Amino acid sequence: MRRFLFRGLWCALLLSIALGAQAQTGSSTASDEDAQALLEALDVGSYHDKGEAITAILQSDDERARDWLQALLDGRLQRTEEGRFVVVLNNIGRNWPVADALTEEPLGEMSRRDLDRIGINNALRNQLRSAIAVVDLYSPRVERRRLSAERLLGEVDGDLAGLLDTLISEEDDLQVRQRLTQALAIYQTENGELEGVETLKGSLHPRARVALNRAANGDDPIVADAARSALASIEQNLKLNRGVETLYFGLSLGSVLVLAAIGLAITFGVMGVINMAHGELIMLGAYTTWMMQQLLPGQPGLALLLSIPAGFLVAALVGIAIERGVIQFLKGRPLETLLATFGVSLILQQLVRTVISPLNRTVVTPEWMSGSLIINDALSLTLNRMVVLGFALFVFVGLMLIMRRTRLGLEVRAVTQNRAMARAMGIRATRVDILTFALGSGVAGLAGVALSQLTNVGPNLGQNYIIDSFMVVVFGGVGNLWGTLVAGLSLGVINQLLEPWAGAVLAKIIVLVFIILFIQKRPRGLFPQKGRAAEG
Amino acid sequence: MSLLQSLKARDRVFDFMAPTASPVDVRHGPILYMEDVTVSFDGFKAINNLNLTIDDGELRCIIGPNGAGKTTMMDIITGKTRPTEGSVWFGSRHNLLQMNEPEIASLGVGRKFQKPTVFEALSVFDNLELAMAANKGIFPTLTARMTGEIQDRIDEVLSIIGLTALRFQPAGILSHGQKQWLEIGMLLMQRPRLLLVDEPVAGMTEQEMERTAELLVSLAGKQSVVVVEHDMGFVRSIARKVTVLHQGSVLAEGSMDQVSSDPKVVEVYLGADEEAA
Amino acid sequence: MPNANSASRFWLTRPFGERATQIFLGVLLAALIIVTVLHVAVPRGHALHVNAYTVNLFGKYLSYALLAVAVDLVWGYLGILSLGHGAFFAIGGYAMGMYLMRQIGDRGTYGHPVLPDFMVFLNWESLPWYWHGFDMAWFAFAMVLLAPGLLALVFGFLAFRSRVTGVYLSIITQALTFALMLAFFRNEMGFGGNNGLTDFREILGFNLRSSDTRLGLFLASGVALALGYILCRAIVTSKLGRVCVATRDAEARTRFIGYRVERFQLFVFVVSAMLAGVAGALYVPQVGIINPSEFSPLFSIEIVLWVALGGRATLYGAVIGAILVNYAKTVFTGVMPDAWLFALGALFVLVTVFLPKGVAGLLRHLRRRSSSTSPGEATA
Secondary structure (H helix, E strand, O other), X not given: OHHXXXXXXXXXXXXXXXXXXXXXXXXXXXXXXXXXXXXXXXOOOOHHHHHHHHHHHHHHOEOOHHHHHHHHHHOOEEEEOOOOEEEEOOOOXXXXXXXXXXXXXXXXXXXXXXEEEOOOOHHHHHHHHHHHHHHHHOOOOHHHHHHHHHHHOOOOOHHHHHHHHHHHXXXXXXXHHHHHHHHHHHHHHHOOOHHHHHHHOOOOOHHHHHHHHHHHOOOOXXXXXXXXXXXXXXXXXXXXXXXXXXXXXXXXHHHHHHHHHHHHHHHHHHOOOOXXXXXXXXXXXXXXXXXXXXXXXXXXXXXHHHHHHHHHHHXXXXXXXXXXXXXHHHOOOHHHHHHHHHHHHHHHHHHHHHHOOOOOEOOOOOHHHOOEEEEEOOEEEEHHHHHHHHHHHHHHHHHHHHHHHOHHHHHHHHHHHOHHHHHHOOOXXXXXXXXXXXXXXXXXXXXXXXXXXXXXXXXXXXXXXXXXXXXHHHHHOOOOHHHHHHHHXXXXXXXXXXXXXXXXXXXXXXXXXXXXXXXXXXXXXXXXOOOHHHHO | OHHHHHHHOOOOOOHHHOOOOOOOOOOOOEEEEEEEEEEEEOOEEEEXXXXXXXXXXXXXXXXXXXXXXXXXXXXXXXXXXXXXXXEEEEOOOEEHHHXXXXXXXXXXXXXXXXXXXOOOOOEHHHHHHHHOXXXXXXXXXXXXXXXXXXXXXXXXXXXXXXOHHHOOOEHHHOOHHHHHHHHHHHHHHHOOOEEEEEOOOOOOOHHHHHHHHHHHHHHEOOEEEEEEOOOHHHHHHHOOEEEEEEOOEEEEEEOHHHHHHOHHHHHHHHHHHHHHO | OOOHHHHOOOOOOHHHHOHHHHHHHHHHHHHHHHHHHHHHOOOOOOOOOOOHHHHHHHHHHHHHHHHHHHHHHHHHHHOOOOOOHHHHHHHHHHHHHHHHHHHHHHHOOOOOOOOOHHHHHOOOOOOOHHHOOOOOHHHHHHHHHHHHHXXXXXXXXXXXXXXXXHHHHHHHHHHHHHHHHHHHHOHHHOOOHHHOEEOOOEEOOEEOOOXXXXXXXXXXXXXXXXXXXXXXXXXXXXXXHHHHHHHHHOHHHHHHOOOOHHHHHHHHHHHHHHHHHHXXXXXXXXXXXXXXXXXXXXXXXXXXXXXXXXXXXXXXXXXXXXXXXXXXXXXXXXXXXHHHHHHHHHHHHHHHHHOOOHHHHHHHHHHHHHHHHOOOOOOO
16 A cells, blocks of 8 residues: 555656656746745655655755755754754754755754754655656756766666656767666666666676576576576676786786885895895885975875975985995995894884884875776776876886986996996996995885875885885896886786785785795796806 | 526626725726717807817816806816706716716816815815815714824825915915915815816916926826816926817817917917907 | 814714803803892892892893804804794794693683683684694604704705805795794684784693792703703814805805705704794793794894894804893883884994904904903004
8 A cells, every 4th residue: 555655656756857857947946935835744744745745846846856855865954943944064063054945045053952853764765865866867967967877777667767768868978878778778677678688788787787687587588598698798797807907906016016126126136235224215205205295285296296206315315324324334245234224224113103103194195196997887996006007117117217228327237247347447336336226225215105105104114015025126036127027016916816815914925935935946036147147 | 586696697897886985987088078068148158069078097288268168168067057958977977967066076076266265264274174085964074073094184285285384274364376275285185086177376476386287297197187277388387188169169189289380279369369459 | 273182072072172162151050050049049128139030031031042042053154144033933932832822721711621712712613733732741842843943944955955045045034934924923823813822821730920930941941052052062163063164155165075065054054943943932931922923024133133243153142142132122121112123223233334243253352452462562
């Protein structure tokens, strides 16, 4: 009985909307008394009567109707003690800002105790949601129509289905049209219609799969078969998308590893200096970003861009200090260098803890880096990771050019291959040492700037990357920038491939053990330096 | 069954009954036999189709311009570098390509490096003790005791190399020439069948050179000695047979006089001079 | 200095003929006796009384000293800088911890007759296979040696066979202990995850909370240190020790005179790992807990600092360094905890740059100077 009633109500409602839409330009504003009467009708005890009042509001074709319904749905349509209807603008706290429901004039703050909410139940909530969605489909604003169409997936019923055909043919936005077609197809599929199944074949939306599953278990063998084959092709498609997603996450993780390790590939790989404070240089880069954002409040994007040179500079200067202060005294004693720079790393960590804070700092992600690139219903790629990936490649190419094309690169290679000979030829080896170390350290700072967008910025940031970085450099082959790139990216991908069945920690352990074993097999890494020089 | 029968045939010599002290089979003459050996690093052929035979007890000098592959050749013989192609036999029984450095050394191949390498933190005495031919396994080494016999042998070598007075000094304080001698002394303690000596007189005085020449000549006969040297005067003073290497293969072989009159050799050495000039 | 006299003795007794070993053992013995007397005979409240807490602290230092000796054996004499010796220490500690855990029996919070509390908490039905046997002391004590030894054997076999040396070896030992730390943090491993093993009650029937047991553990640590020291000294004064030094300084040369370098490295590495395991097993009952933080790369690298500070390749220097650094740590973390990492970091830098031979080197230098000036010669 009750169900029947609602059904009738629903029909009337849709009809009214359709009519209203026909005369969309003529949407009107009812007089205040009429509007007050429409709202009065809501404030009754029976939910059935409230349903009719909602229908009445829709049929009134008042342009404020959508706002009223939305407020009613959210529980923000309330009544004051003197019987005035208000819309609560923000119902947080004890005193709420409110606006008059009829005039939309702000009325200042009111205590929640002086307000009386107009209650609804779940059935009404559903009715309201559908009603608002349908209203929105006629909205002149394309965003609203898109959102509404999105919400309709899997929520269409028989009456709406009839309407959708006309809506689809009249819609000029492609996205809305596609969504509506899908929504209709889901409805058709759920009712065992072959046409819908055919349409859903390429859809990756989860609701489409639910509908197809139902159809696959339906009575009609032809439809069931079609649904099954559609499901199979969707499954295939999903697998592909999941593969792409894993690859993306893997490359993203890999790009982080490359960024963290590439500076080390210069200082350790090319110069042969073991700098255990490399991780802390990364940390300093990240803190530089945080500092920049503190200096330029409200402009996180600009701060981030400025952090790139600033982070490089800060890390490079600290690097020079480490080189001059410690490393130059330990030339040719790699193990002692390792210990001394480890000491430096402890000091830097503690310095940050004492001067700034032992707690993590938040670095804001600028708007143009947040959000994600939506490829389809099953695949969306987060923008910040994409930017970092691009940045890693940019840094890599830059370093490659410096090492291959510049005078500094030439001198670095000369000094590392034969120090005495290079000096004899007039190369100032000490200056080259300083510059190279500064370059490697600066790149660590760049890594920090990028990492601040992906992870927490805290005193332990560097520590978490130092072992991974060394692993990447050794795995790739010491002294080989390409090796570092390939090693970093492939380790990232391997890690992501393992994660689904091993879990994050175990995947990491497996990767570490894999590298340990790999180094036993090929002590010179993936791309070893060959020839006589390497034999010594 | 067949093993038992063959065991009864007393006139045959079995591998396992042969003396283990000197397993090298030199009945056919050569102690070292290298055939068609090629080594390439990244496409660059450091050794190219090298053929070389050293007879038992022979003293052979190997000369050649820089980059001719002399050191690489020694690396191959001692197991440090594996050739890309070819075969290397020690005597007619031991395939050196299937053995590692310590095995080859225990078999009786001693090597002196181009740059003298001694154990600088250890005393001269200890250096010689470690080099001595003995069981070099872990537990024999751990429990090894100094005996009078060993002491005497070390003393004997110490007097040969003239370092008796410095016996308890760490090897690190020795002069360049003394280190060269100590290294030769270590080779003597090893009692090798084949000695590979890379530039033994570099950094030595005229007198030291003479003594070295004497020593090497006196060793030949009992042991086979292969000397790689740049100093032509020194080579002329000791060599009976000389091999000239060029671009990784043998260019000429024969007595010093024969070789130095060979037009190909002249061209290689003079040609190189012209380029350098 | 090798003279025919000392070199001809049986290898294990040879160290007793050395002056340095005699002094070391004498000092150690004296320290053990003095602490015991001050603890037992001097009445509580007297100024000279050493309380149970301090005895316990000294016992902890002694187990650290044994660990440092183990690291010095491989680093000082073999030239292998292991940044993962904390792993062997921790594994020895876990073996002991598992024994102590099983000794709790049904007196745990949950009162399960066999399963330790954390397994009951994780709803485990039965004991994992690798926990069997640890209720027996002999088995557990054997595992204290065998488990770290086996890990060192497998890892060392792979590493030395492929001639991974120098910095590379240091890096992969660090990766090893890091990987183990991550693994032991997992609850699924069955070693108590984050919290590790704790709430121990008894060892060999003695109550761990009684001061007599603590004194016993302190003395046991001292004896273990003495024995470990003698063993290491015996190794380094043997011909094998000289082969190790030879390997450290010129690995290729050692190969070319016929030593299978990788076997010597493996042997010494395994011995060192076992000593580290013993140190861990002595450490755990004294601090009452073992958790994955002992695997942290920071701890392993800190051990190396003890050795570097004390003086590499002297063994007694390692003992001095371990005790000095840990004493300083106790003082610092009590007075100004924030400054400790600054001090530790500075120590790393200062020792490597200004004191490469450590305290032992400094002592030797001073002695030489005083002996050369004593005859009355003027020195600038």
